[in-house]
Amino acid sequence: MNKEAQKRTPFADALEEYCQQQMVPFHTPGHKLGTGAPCREQALFGTALRQDLGLMYALDDLFQPEGPLREAMELAADAYGAGRTFFSVNGTTACIEAMILAVCGPGDTVLIPREAHRSVLSGLILSGAMPAYMESRYAGREEVSLGPDPASLQAAIAAHGEAKAVLFTYPTYDGLAGRLAEMVQIAHQHGLIVLVDEAHGAHLAFHEDLPADALACGADCVAQSTHKLTGSLTQTSMLHCRKGFPYTERVAAAMALVQSTSPHYWFLASLDLARQQMALEGRALEEKALFLARQARKQLNAL
Numbered sequence: 343m344n345k346e347a348q349k350r351t352p353f354a355d356a357l358e359e360y361c362q363q364q365m366v367p368f369h370t371p372g373h374k375l376g377t378g379a380p381c382r383e384q385a386l387f388g389t390a391l392r393q394d395l396g397l398m399y400a401l402d403d404l405f406q407p408e409g410p411l412r413e414a415m416e417l418a419a420d421a422y423g424a425g426r427t428f429f430s431v432n433g434t435t436a437c438i439e440a441m442i443l444a445v446c447g448p449g450d451t452v453l454i455p456r457e458a459h460r461s462v463l464s465g466l467i468l469s470g471a472m473p474a475y476m477e478s479r480y481a482g483r484e485e486v487s488l489g490p491d492p493a494s495l496q497a498a499i500a501a502h503g504e505a506k507a508v509l510f511t512y513p514t515y516d517g518l519a520g521r522l523a524e525m526v527q528i529a530h531q532h533g534l535i536v537l538v539d540e541a542h543g544a545h546l547a548f549h550e551d552l553p554a555d556a557l558a559c560g561a562d563c564v565a566q567s568t569h570k571l572t573g574s575l576t577q578t579s580m581l582h583c584r585k586g587f588p589y590t591e592r593v594a595a596a597m598a599l600v601q602s603t604s605p606h607y608w609f610l611a612s613l614d615l616a617r618q619q620m621a622l623e624g625r626a627l628e629e630k631a632l633f634l635a636r637q638a639r640k641q642l643n644a645l
């Protein structure tokens with residue numbers, strides 16, 4: 343990661359500069375900087391309505407980025423060690439749908455865990471691909487799923503030699519990170535494309551005491567809810583493709599299929615700012631969180 347370059351926030355800067363201009367808007371949204379908004383909307387959102395902007399070619403285009411948005415996504419790719427990163431204004435839900443659409447067609451088999459998120463099922467419905475299940479292990483005492491392990495992956499591969507891709511939820515909804523690097527290796531040995539729902543793992547790459555992030559484990563395509571574990575606005579996520587992933591252009595096309603053509607620029611700017619925060623301060627923030635978590639664990643265990 344280029345720490346010096348990571349200080350930049352090109353898209354947030356461009357949005358800020360645009361808002362400081364004394365502009366007369368002949369563009370959407372129809373409330374015209376808030377003056378035409380319903381009274382209760384004005385009372386609720388106040389001066390924020392002046393910055394309610396989206397779909398301004400002056401500021402770049404999410405689906406054909408050439409200016410500050412392109413640079414913002416390149417900086418995100420650098421921060422996360424991806425070959426290419428896409429911003430999502432429709433959460434990890436859109437990222438998961440897009441990665442399945444990009445690699446699967448009707449009738450293709452995808453290996454998935456039993457506890458896959460509903461967006462995985464949406465991706466299967468949209469693409470026409472078929473699920474085959476990897477069995478998960480369960481922690482007896484805590485009664486939570488630990489996700490599939492290498493043995494359950496091997497069993498699913500043996501039963502479904504026709505499978506084209508495998509999708510893991512990593513970490514699980516309960517925050518448990520399984521043996522992903524080992525499973526990625528097994529999957530690749532069998533020619534499977536590895537997709538990862540890392541909705542709860544946008545923070546993993548920034549501290550060595552946390553489990554390795556999915557890209558570091560060798561995954562091909564990784565969907566992350568930036569809004570869940572780091573500082574961007576609700577509804578914002580990133581989709582990362584590893585360097586050299588041959589389906590990257592199809593991923594770009596699929597991301598345009600599943601998102602609005604009027605993305606809110608706050609969402610995109612908040613992804614830019616959250617990336618900068620994690621790149622520059624992520625380790626220190628996580629060090630503090632880990633300290634507090636260890637302390638809480640110690641005190642709870644002493645009860």
Ligand SMILES: Cc1ncc(COP(=O)(O)O)c(C=O)c1O
Pocket residue numbers: 432433434435436459461511514515539541542567577578579
């Ligand atoms: C495991 C998992 N995957 C995917 C998603 C979808 O993420 P988003 O809410 O960012 O669309 C969620 C949301 O809770 C989730 O828990």
